[in-house]
Amino acid sequence: MPLAADPGRIVGILGGMGPAATADFYAKLVRATPARTDQEHLRTLIWSDPTIPDRTGALLHGGVDPTPLLLAGALLLRAGGAAVIAVPCNTAHAFIPRIAGEVGIPFVHMIEETVLGIRARHPHARRIGLLSTTGTQASLLYDEALRRHGFVPLAPTPETQEARVMAGITRVKAGIVDAQTRALIAGAADELVDAGAELVIAGCTELPIALEGAQLRAPVVDPTQALAEAVVRVIQREP
Amino acid sequence: MPLAADPGRIVGILGGMGPAATADFYAKLVRATPARTDQEHLRTLIWSDPTIPDRTGALLHGGVDPTPLLLAGALLLRAGGAAVIAVPCNTAHAFIPRIAGEVGIPFVHMIEETVLGIRARHPHARRIGLLSTTGTQASLLYDEALRRHGFVPLAPTPETQEARVMAGITRVKAGIVDAQTRALIAGAADELVDAGAELVIAGCTELPIALEGAQLRAPVVDPTQALAEAVVRVIQREP
Structure with missing residues (x-):
């Protein structure tokens, strides 16, 4: 079992925007992974925080800034061992430049x-x-x-x-x-x-x-x- | 926005057994949650570790014991703030009594x-x-x-x-x-x-x-x- 000895790097998912989209993304990630057994799949840490303020509301209507909760979530993923972070929310990508430096691990850019x-x-x-x-x-x-x-x-x-x-x-x-x-x-x-x-x-x-x-x-x-x-x-x- | 002030307790999901089942469970959790907006949904931390050794193999065929990785995953969820843990794998429930005491937060028993x-x-x-x-x-x-x-x-x-x-x-x-x-x-x-x-x-x-x-x-x-x-x-x- 080579993967048991080397389980590979951990995928971080910063989600909840919305939560159904995060479930959809994780299902697509599982299907996109070439694997014949559980043990060949990727270890994944998902922080799904639907309380992150609405991204469109912040960009257009003076709503609460989601940046602090996005940063907190990304740091939680990093603390849990994530090597890269995926954010299955298009609008949230407008805020990634504001947190990427402090997070320090790469985002995969949707x-x-x-x-x-x-x-x-x-x-x-x-x-x-x-x-x-x-x-x-x-x-x-x-x-x-x-x-x-x-x-x-x-x-x-x-x-x-x-x-x-x-x-x-x-x-x-x-x-x-x-x-x-x-x-x-x-x-x-x-x-x-x-x-x-x-x-x-x-x-x-x-x-x-x-x-x-x-x-x-x-x-x-x-x-x-x-x-x-x-x-x-x-x-x-x-x- | 009452939920932004009180975002509620965090759900922990100890998954990856298998990963598609974890995606299915999270989708069902989202659909089971009464919510009209993202912000009314539950904050959820999911540790999906498909490298956890096969549970049937351990129970019946002298395979590698999954208990240490189940414990490590549950402790990761606790460290991330989870208030309860759900394990969307029936067979893994045979191992929960071995870790529940050390984990110290409740498991919801499938x-x-x-x-x-x-x-x-x-x-x-x-x-x-x-x-x-x-x-x-x-x-x-x-x-x-x-x-x-x-x-x-x-x-x-x-x-x-x-x-x-x-x-x-x-x-x-x-x-x-x-x-x-x-x-x-x-x-x-x-x-x-x-x-x-x-x-x-x-x-x-x-x-x-x-x-x-x-x-x-x-x-x-x-x-x-x-x-x-x-x-x-x-x-x-x-x-």
Whole structure:
């Protein structure tokens, strides 16, 4: 049992934003790990803190700053032995630069990994639709990464952003994952396709949950899956 | 935001046995929690250590004792602030008495909660089929709890136990959750129903994953769900 002697480095997950998205991410990480037995899987420490203040509220509406609780969570993961940290919340990535120096262990960057994955798998795509929280939109995290790789980002209209995207995300956070939730998000995705999007990024970790089983007219890119695959690659590299 | 001022006690999950079962349990815990926003959910610390030696191997075949790593994991959760610990692995419950004293914070007992749930929801049932690892069978954990509550446990034949139940569990642990896996477990459940079982306990945390979407001839009791509901009840009580 080589893994019992060398159990490998520990994955840290800073989650709870929302908690269902953290469960979804951990399930995707387990499925992305090449393993035939329990003992070949990755040791993982997950701090799921749903009390972290709403990221969009802080970015746009003067809400409570989530930075202190994000920092505390990351330090808890480090104290528990984590070698890298994954944050399965797109909007929270706006706050990572504020804590990365003090945390001192690397973050696997969901947004960068998502855009790298699009470049690798869809090299000829140009116009990329983005469904995300209004906070992620305002942070320009995806816009900046997409443009840097030669893509053109497309966002929903302000009406669709509030009435469909944010409404659907709020429903998933309330545990309501049903046909109506799926229709809200799928409709927003269809509007982006109508506007010329060749792909649509489900750029809030609640969105892949909402879209499970949906049939859309363009490929949907799942950043939660991209993050899971990146964590497996990063953690299996030599320290 | 009352929860930001009083974020409540922290749930500890000692998992990784297997990791997919831990993801399934955490998803069920999130769904069992009455919450309309992220911030109303429970803070949860999950230590998922798939390198914990196989519990059935230790109980039956002289394999490496998992007790030291179970203890280390529980102490890590306590150090991280957990107020209670849930262990989403039935077989691991055979080892909890060996560590509970040193851990010093309460475990929510999956097997006891499952049997209490059966008594509450199926008060007139008598013969209860048990699908579980051979280690759980040998530990008599369910047998003892069922008999104490007036039920009669029924186990698969030794052939079915190996060729269907353990084979199916091993497939889920290898990430193979398909129609063949489901058929293996569903067939074992049907044999128990033929032998007189009025209910069947999916008494290994891999089994509810294998049986998702299966149509069986008797109600299936999911201990992962029972544990999730019990954790919500316990954590919301006053300390």
